[in-house]
Amino acid sequence: MYLLSRDRGILIYIPPLMDEIILLRNKGVDINNDNELLKYANNQDLYIYYRNKLRYYEKIGVSYPGIREEQGVSTLEASLVDYLFYHSPNIVFEVTESCNMRCKYCVYGDLYKKEDRTNRQLRSSQMIAAIKQFIRGRSGQLSVGFYGGEPLLSFNAIKEVVNQFQREESSGLIKWRITTNATLLNDEVARFFIRHNFSVLISLDGDAECNAYRVYKDGRQTFNDVIYNIGRMRTLDPDFFQNNVRFNSVLHNKNSVKKYMTSSVRNLKLYHQYLN
Numbered sequence: 001m002y003l004l005s006r007d008r009g010i011l012i013y014i015p016p017l018m019d020e021i022i023l024l025r026n027k028g029v030d031i032n033n034d035n036e037l038l039k040y041a042n043n044q045d046l047y048i049y050y051r052n053k054l055r056y057y058e059k060i061g062v063s064y065p066g067i068r069e070e071q072g073v074s075t076l077e078a079s080l081v082d083y084l085f086y087h088s089p090n091i092v093f094e095v096t097e098s099c100n101m102r103c104k105y106c107v108y109g110d111l112y113k114k115e116d117r118t119n120r121q122l123r124s125s126q127m128i129a130a131i132k133q134f135i136r137g138r139s140g141q142l143s144v145g146f147y148g149g150e151p152l153l154s155f156n157a158i159k160e161v162v163n164q165f166q167r168e169e170s171s172g173l174i175k176w177r178i179t180t181n182a183t184l185l186n187d188e189v190a191r192f193f194i195r196h197n198f199s200v201l202i203s204l205d206g207d208a209e210c211n212a213y214r215v216y217k218d219g220r221q222t223f224n225d226v227i228y229n230i231g232r233m234r235t236l237d238p239d240f241f242q243n244n245v246r247f248n249s250v251l252h253n254k255n256s257v258k259k260y261m262t263s264s265v266r267n268l269k270l271y272h273q274y275l276n
């Protein structure tokens, strides 16, 4: 079962429990009434969770349950998949699988098998070809993201891609984004982000103590380097920093939202977008 929004170019897999809830609603059950919904639930917490998730999908416009009713998953047509794929408002490139860090909780860290990780990289020509395909005949904006591993290990490839689409960037057809650990964020990189109006998402778990799981390959702490680099970027362009730079934290047993809110890093006035 899938939910579909043609307008937004979104196709979302619906897990069986959410499908059950949709079917209940189709039979006339008031799923927004907890007492009524829970009469049908084997696992009450999961029913409430998936009902709330369904509400969220519908709130953002992904509410057209057309696939099950119209076609069934097994007959989903290639042309529809093609249409949705190339009309997606976002594309994210895993520019490289390499990373210069070994955060303890990450698949690159000690807790995971090393053989699962490779050093594959995307070439700029591959990314350029994909973007050309995505912008063909497009009127709405395409958001292009660079992700890793650590994408700044492939900074040259990113530059080549961005330089190739200057006309589309100027006209607003393409918007650039990157998620980075900020250890390689030197002045050249910062100026490049500023010049091309990147949205920059930096991973940081809080102050030095909260950030202790985020280490280099050799086990050294990264906190001081990251704080130095983001401080440099803020000095280069304070407005860009305020408007375009956000921070992303992983929650674990060395930090918490409460700790973050009371930590010294809060005085830096960083802008947290997500807390995972």
Ligand code: SF4
Binding pocket: 099, 100, 101, 102, 103, 106, 107, 108, 109, 148, 149, 150, 181, 203, 214
């Ligand atoms: S910086 Fe990101 S990709 Fe690299 S080890 Fe840490 S969490 Fe993993």
